[in-house]
Amino acid sequence: MFLNAVIIVLQEILEASLLISVLLVFTQLFHKIWGKSFSLKTSWVAYSIILGIIGAGLYSHYTPQVSEWFDYVGQEVVNASIHIGSLILLLILAFVVPSKKITGKLMTRSRLTTFCMTGVVLLAIIREGSEIMQYVGGIAGQSGNFTPIVFGGIIGAGIGLSIGVLLYYGLMSLSIKWAYRLGLILLMLIAGNMGSQAVLLLTQADWLPFTPIAWNTSALLAEDSILGHLLYALIGYEATPSILQLVCYLSGMIMIAISPLFRKVQPHNQSLAGTN
């Protein structure tokens, strides 16, 4: 019970806290790079977390109904939609970020960026949070389960949040250039993972055709090892991804790579290197 609670809570919390960390780092970097002209309020994090928890409560409450939709594959469809929605918001974010030297205020762009960040985190928390709520709410009430699940939950949440906090401060301690580059790589992996997860869920629901698996690395790194769990939460590691999953993972990454967010790194290299 205990170990399970750790794994379930850790996995969900870690995914959300990594996402929040990376987006918060970008919020700070935007402020450093553009100053007041393209500056986002960090309060979006608080809003998205609060709304996300409310949303997660609603979603987990209505899961029995949702799971009956589309001949009992409603959950897959809804979760896949959440992944696709998150991916679209991430891409909008990557494309509205100003890429050239800018003049004046960019109210619309910064509002839209804030909206996207809030949305991505909100959706992530709805999905991850509802899973934790169903697990804890459904199981912890049974006699004998309470202590191990609460302990496990605290330990899982503690590890997940700690990694998020350390990632945030780790990235913030780098120079702007490197923080931006690493943040971007993480964002690309997150985007790729969202695409891949959506494909997996829709294949499971038989809404997408089966495609053979691309490779099998379970002997190299098992998914149920601790490192496997961490990598799954971090970059969506799967020992046996299907070809379609791989294609969508790569397209998610490529779309971030061709966005202004990515190009931002190049022209400002010299000027950025000296600022921190």
Added chain:
Amino acid sequence: MKNSASMLLLSITLTSLFSYPASAAVAEIELVIKDHLFFPATLEIPAGQKVRIRIINQDSTPEEFESYELNREKIIVGNGQAVIFIGPLEPGRYPFFGEFFPKTAQGVVIVK
């Protein structure tokens, strides 16, 4: 130029996600969860075929069907049911378990 290219790529990806209709005439297997155990604990399916597994949870607690080998993960609400498609698969053993009660809820899919 680059923007339009990326939007094109996005639309291709999105249409590819939704344009495939569900295939018909798939064999269905029933898997019952009771007292945090799977019945039957061993499922035998033919190789190279898609199979629909209908999981019926007779417990009041939720359970999560999970298998790393099958790459499947799904919550089945208490006293509810759910459908999972697996396959086509190569012959072999594909263990699965209930993530919420893994000590007892264990099973395996044997593909022949």
Added chain:
Amino acid sequence: MRSIRLFLISSILATLVLFNFLAALQGYQSSMEEAETLFDNQMLDLARLVSNLDVSNSNTTEIRLGNDLAFQIWEDGSLLAASSNAPDELLQNFTPGFEFTNFNGYRWRTFSRFEPSLNRWVIVAERTDLRFVLAENVVLQSIFPLLLGIPLVGLLIWVIVSHGLKPLQQLSTELKNKRANDLSPIHHTDSRVELDQVIESTNGFIQRLGRVMEREKRFSADAAHELRTPISALKIQLHNLSEEIDTNHDSFLALQYGVERMQHLIEQLLWLYRATPEQFVANCKAVDLFKITQDQLAILYPGFEKKAQQIELQGDSAFVEGDQFALEKLISNLLRNANKYTQEGGKIVVRIEELEAAGEDAVKGSAEKEICLTVEDNGPGIAESDRVRVFDRFYRADSQDDTPLSPGCGLGLTIVSHIAELHHARVVLEESSMESGCAFKVYFKKIS
């Protein structure tokens, strides 16, 4: 926006939680493995025991074990004996070793063993959920203090970090509270190696700034002082000249006025640089504002008489803390100003009164008293738009009207506000209570 304290607390706590919890997980896993081995060994012993059971006696089939254990004894493919809770089917294939199986609505750990001497298979089973719960409860007891400790550790880290940052906080408070004109070095008694350089550099800056300001002050003072001698010489020569030529000559009058004005300017300049905060504090004592005003009025009376102005002094003795000489200058400048800008035959009222403190910093209900010095006239007054500028250096309301009667240089009111500032007094320029004119009011703190 980014705080050192928040960074230290959250990153230290996160590191601690991460490694502690991972260690707890590791400990849990290895303890559980140990427990599994222990339980398995027990099953091994049980199997050995059961294999040697004498089952020829019929009632052994009735053997009841606890709810968590079961066994079967097979011989030649048929069930020879079993515990009452065991099913009739074969629990495990005839392969020696451990396995898992489901029966009776539970999941069981099974172990099968072949006893060659009796040619029989023995299968023992133990409920996994029960043995797992048993082991887990024991292991969790050891994890519990770790969880309980985290809030305590967090609190401790918070206290330690706050304590560690205290010297920095003190330094920043000290710098914040430093008055703009206070050029004394920072005395940080509670020094830290990390802050020494900051304090040293800051003190270096302050010292250099002080030296620069001192040099500037000394230059102006010296220059003004040095100019005094030639001016005095000029005045003597002017006096000598007046005995020899017609003094009503326009050029002579202009020359006389110019010299007078220059002398006044130099006196005022000297004054402005003499009144430094350091000097001021040294000379501070309780002085009678009414007395000073009286004396100054007596000195300046000829000026009022010349313009046939009516002057009136109201009030009574009122003591304030200040420098006698500076207050004399303040009052004389105000009086000169009134004398200068009020028309001939005008009226000037000087009033000294005690008031309840009305300043925004006064606490309600406190018995704080103020002494208000008012100099008002019925002259032309000062336009509202000009009021803020009258205290500026070299500002003159009548800059186009250079009559010999007003040898002002535009520094008088600047000096007034400067002296008032040294006394922590407020200077307010208001409309006169008479039909026209203006009123200068200086609010001093009353000595308690």
